[in-house]
Amino acid sequence: MTFFNPLGALLLITDLIKAKPTVLVLLASYNGARWIETQVASILNQVDVDVSIIISDDHSNDCSQEILKKLDRANDNINVVFHEHGSGSAGQNFIWLITHSDFTGFDYVAFSDQDDVWYPEKLACGIGKFADDFESGYSSSVNACWPNGKNKILTQSNLLRSADFLFEGAGQGCTFILGHKLVTRVQVFCTANRELVANFYYHDWLVYLLTRSWGLAWIFDDRSFMDYRQHGFNDTGARGSLGAVSARLKLISEGWYKEQI
Numbered sequence: 001m002t003f004f005n006p007l008g009a010l011l012l013i014t015d016l017i018k019a020k021p022t023v024l025v026l027l028a029s030y031n032g033a034r035w036i037e038t039q040v041a042s043i044l045n046q047v048d049v050d051v052s053i054i055i056s057d058d059h060s061n062d063c064s065q066e067i068l069k070k071l072d073r074a075n076d077n078i079n080v081v082f083h084e085h086g087s088g089s090a091g092q093n094f095i096w097l098i099t100h101s102d103f104t105g106f107d108y109v110a111f112s113d114q115d116d117v118w119y120p121e122k123l124a125c126g127i128g129k130f131a132d133d134f135e136s137g138y139s140s141s142v143n144a145c146w147p148n149g150k151n152k153i154l155t156q157s158n159l160l161r162s163a164d165f166l167f168e169g170a171g172q173g174c175t176f177i178l179g180h181k182l183v184t185r186v187q188v189f190c191t192a193n194r195e196l197v198a199n200f201y202y203h204d205w206l207v208y209l210l211t212r213s214w215g216l217a218w219i220f221d222d223r224s225f226m227d228y229r230q231h232g233f234n235d236t237g238a239r240g241s242l243g244a245v246s247a248r249l250k251l252i253s254e255g256w257y258k259e260q261i
Contacts, residue, residue: 020050021127023177024106028093030058030086032114033067035229040071040078042117048124052077053112054101058093059086094173094203098183099190107134109183111204113174115229116142122225126177129219134179137211139171140221142228154228158220165212170220172228173204186210 025043029036043053057068057080065082072080081100087093094111103109108127112118126138141155156171170176178186186207190197200206211218 020048021107021124022050022105023052023108023110023123023127024101024103025051025053025110025112026094026097026101027053027055027112027114028058028090028097029055029060029064029068029114030090030093031060031062031064033060033062033064035115036064037067037071039112039114039116039118042119043112044075044077045120046118046123047120049127051123052106053079054097055080056093056097057082058090059083089201091201091203091206092198095190095197095200095206098187098203098207099194101187103180103184103187107180109178109180111173111176115231116174117227117229119225123177125223125225126175126221129221130177130179133217134181135185136179136217136219137170137182137207138175138177138219138221139173139208140175141224142172142175142226143224144228144230146230153224155222156220158222160212160218165209169202169205170208170218173202173207174228175221175226176204176207178207182211182216185214 023046027040027043032039040053040055043051053075055068055071055078057065059082068080068082072078083096087096090113101109108123108130110123110126126140129138130136139156141153144152144154154172189210190206197206208218
């Protein structure tokens with residue numbers, strides 16, 4: 001005769017709950033009051049993962065801080081850091097997050113912009129491509145959206161060449177998911193080389209550069225799991241947009257690429 005064991009059932013349920021991948025989302029914010037509540041809600045609504053968020057506010061001067069304080073009070077899995085002085089760029093804000101966050105207990109770390117909308121399966125589907133490889137990085141396509149209703153899927157080629165990472169990144173950083181071992185290694189590098197990375201503009205390119213130069217794997221996913229909202233306040237914006245072209249031409253004319261390499 002088989003007897004029901006309530007303790008055993010409870011332990012089984014506990015194990016199933018623990019089996020969900022744990023993800024720490026790093027979100028850099030600056031004057032994003034009109035978008036950030038929607039974005040945070042879409043992160044909290046991720047399915048089949050256990051998600052936490054650290055938000056680094058880069059001395060916003062709109063009403064972002066009031067919104068973020070409300071989110072912080074209402075959610076145990078959100079931690080907001082307010083800076084007295086701005087870092088000067090979204091990339092440096094992210095590098096601060098990378099160097100100062102505690103990744104203990106998290107299987108994966110993801111990057112988030114303040115103005116996008118994630119589909120509920122974004123993290124789970126991305127993590128599904130890893131096959132428990134915690135030394136890999138991941139990026140995916142995005143659905144770029146404009147206020148006039150225009151939409152365009154932006155993809156990144158998965159055809160790798162030996163030195164291509166010196167000249168191009170792995171797509172939008174807001175799609176990045178990093179295994180625990182990889183993000184910890186990136187953190188150690190950035191912490192040990194603070195002066196070297198202090199003027200690096202794109203945090204996502206930096207992460208991709210390091211990953212490829214260390215000979216680790218990068219996973220490209222041609223699926224899109226987010227709306228990449230375009231507007232007049234994007235840090236760089238979608239490739240091919242007038243703002244993005246203007247920003248890149250300005251960087252080239254100032255000798256930025258030579259300095260970064």
